[in-house]
Amino acid sequence: MAKRIHMNAFTQCCIGHHSIGQWKHPLDRPLDGYRDIHYWMDLARILEEGFFDTLFLADVHGTYSVYRGSRDAAVRYGTQFPSNDPTLIIPAMAAVTQHLGFASTFSTSYFPPYHTAKLFSTLDHLTRGRVAWNIVTSYLADANANFGLGEMMAHDQRYDRAEEYMQVCYQLWEHSWEEDAMQRDRERDMLIDPAKVHEINYRGEYFNVPGPHMCEPSLQRTPVLYQAGQSGRGVAFAARHAEGIFAIHPNTDACRAAVRELSAALALEGRSRDDIKYFPGVTVIVAPTDAEAELKLETCRQYRSPEGALALFCGWIGVDISKLDSAQSLRDMHTDSIQGLIDYFSIVDPERDWTLQDVGDYLSIGSVMPKIVGSPQTVANELERWMDEGECDGFNLVPVTQPQGFRDFADLVVPELQRRGRMRSAYDGETLRESYFGRGQARLNERHVAHRCLPEWKR
Numbered sequence: 101m102a103k104r105i106h107m108n109a110f111t112q113c114c115i116g117h118h119s120i121g122q123w124k125h126p127l128d129r130p131l132d133g134y135r136d137i138h139y140w141m142d143l144a145r146i147l148e149e150g151f152f153d154t155l156f157l158a159d160v161h162g163t164y165s166v167y168r169g170s171r172d173a174a175v176r177y178g179t180q181f182p183s184n185d186p187t188l189i190i191p192a193m194a195a196v197t198q199h200l201g202f203a204s205t206f207s208t209s210y211f212p213p214y215h216t217a218k219l220f221s222t223l224d225h226l227t228r229g230r231v232a233w234n235i236v237t238s239y240l241a242d243a244n245a246n247f248g249l250g251e252m253m254a255h256d257q258r259y260d261r262a263e264e265y266m267q268v269c270y271q272l273w274e275h276s277w278e279e280d281a282m283q284r285d286r287e288r289d290m291l292i293d294p295a296k297v298h299e300i301n302y303r304g305e306y307f308n309v310p311g312p313h314m315c316e317p318s319l320q321r322t323p324v325l326y327q328a329g330q331s332g333r334g335v336a337f338a339a340r341h342a343e344g345i346f347a348i349h350p351n352t353d354a355c356r357a358a359v360r361e362l363s364a365a366l367a368l369e370g371r372s373r374d375d376i377k378y379f380p381g382v383t384v385i386v387a388p389t390d391a392e393a394e395l396k397l398e399t400c401r402q403y404r405s406p407e408g409a410l411a412l413f414c415g416w417i418g419v420d421i422s423k424l425d426s427a428q429s430l431r432d433m434h435t436d437s438i439q440g441l442i443d444y445f446s447i448v449d450p451e452r453d454w455t456l457q458d459v460g461d462y463l464s465i466g467s468v469m470p471k472i473v474g475s476p477q478t479v480a481n482e483l484e485r486w487m488d489e490g491e492c493d494g495f496n497l498v499p500v501t502q503p504q505g506f507r508d509f510a511d512l513v514v515p516e517l518q519r520r521g522r523m524r525s526a527y528d529g530e531t532l533r534e535s536y537f538g539r540g541q542a543r544l545n546e547r548h549v550a551h552r553c554l555p556e557w558k559r
């Protein structure tokens with residue numbers, strides 16, 4: 101049987117996420133919607149009607165100021181600026197849906213793990229087990245400064261610190277409260293059994309956390325864990341911790357190679373390929389016919405802001421490409437930001453001498469996502485090809501206009517994928533983890549490293 105496609109919707113609480121400039125498009129609504137709770141509630145309803153697994157929310161804490169050594173382009177064109185907090189909109193969206201999951205990006209570099217553990221437990225309670233955490237180590241130098249952290253830690257050290265961070269979170273979520281600690285015993289006047297709530301007494305290089313966890317166990321205990329880093333360290337981290345991966349690949353060959361690299365890394369951690377879902381990002385423009393979809397793309401192109409898109413890309417890779425002769429020369433560079441994207445243009449077209457203008461034009465619609473433009477049949481064919489050749493498990497959908505692009509996908513592509521037996525017509529189970537891994541799988545499975553991160557009392 102053909103593998104089922106899982107769909108996530110990818111966005112951010114901002115006006116310009118990946119297609120910078122579309123705020124001028126008459127159909128694009130985030131201009132006012134991003135700060136309106138009803139916009140988010142409507143979006144959640146659209147996604148649940150389309151059987152999406154998750155609304156996936158990115159987040160950043162600084163401006164994109166690498167391009168031309170200034171934040172001017174990012175501010176002028178609204179490149180992920182302004183950007184509101186993604187965690188606060190989740191409960192309102194959960195209240196108007198029953199199955200849709202909500203993944204929020206939260207950086208290990210800025211917030212202490214005790215705070216993160218409490219926040220995600222609260223969200224898991226309020227969503228009845230439908231929350232996921234996109235674990236990022238981040239990349240913006242001025243975000244670091246905004247948190248008063250001084251110079252940004254080196255790339256690999258950020259991952260070292262994140263490793264310890266996860267140990268603290270697991271001990272709080274999985275090992276602080278025993279399953280039956282909450283007694284609610286009126287006769288004995290015992291709400292909670294103190295003998296079943298434990299300090300974790302974590303002492304490490306970066307963190308010292310006594311505990312106990314402030315929240316009783318939620319339906320999933322640990323939120324579904326997402327990760328989005330593609331360097332060697334990123335892949336090793338994902339193989340150890342993640343249950344979902346958000347990746348960016350220009351073509352199916354690159355996707356397949358990355359999935360196979362990850363599979364090998366998973367084996368080293370005692371986990372299997374089935375323990376993880378792999379989601380490349382895609383930008384889709386769909387209309388009833390191929391010609392109409394091309395026309396839609398042309399309309400979107402009228403509203404693009406290439407300089408804003410360049411600000412985004414330069415912020416990601418930490419290199420000001422306006423200073424280079426060609427984006428081709430990025431190929432052998434090392435960066436302390438998103439290492440996995442540095443050779444992107446050499447992979448998209450190794451023969452082309454990418455000028456600054458080419459790069460800006462290319463990125464202004466859907467940034468680094470592969471673009472799929474066409475009728476529902478054309479889009480479904482291409483998504484099936486990615487599934488089969490890229491060996492992925494579904495996609496993070498990044499539409500050009502929002503929420504129209506999500507609506508179009510739900511109305512036009514989902515029925516086509518359902519006809520082909522590639523998308524479901526009902527949700528599995530109640531929690532987000534069950535939506536990905538099947539009924540009865542609300543908790544982390546027994547192979548996950550969280551079960552081996554034991555605090556003193558349990559050793």
Ligand SMILES: Cc1cc2nc3c(=O)[nH]c(=O)nc-3n(C[C@H](O)[C@H](O)[C@H](O)COP(=O)(O)O)c2cc1C
Nearest residue numbers: 158159205236237238328329330331334438439440
């Ligand atoms: C597809 C993708 C999405 C990401 N989204 C975010 C984000 O929303 N916020 C953030 O601070 N970092 C984000 N990151 C940064 C990563 O979490 C990671 O810190 C960074 O990519 C450096 O690691 P790497 O070199 O292993 O990719 C993202 C990275 C990738 C590849």
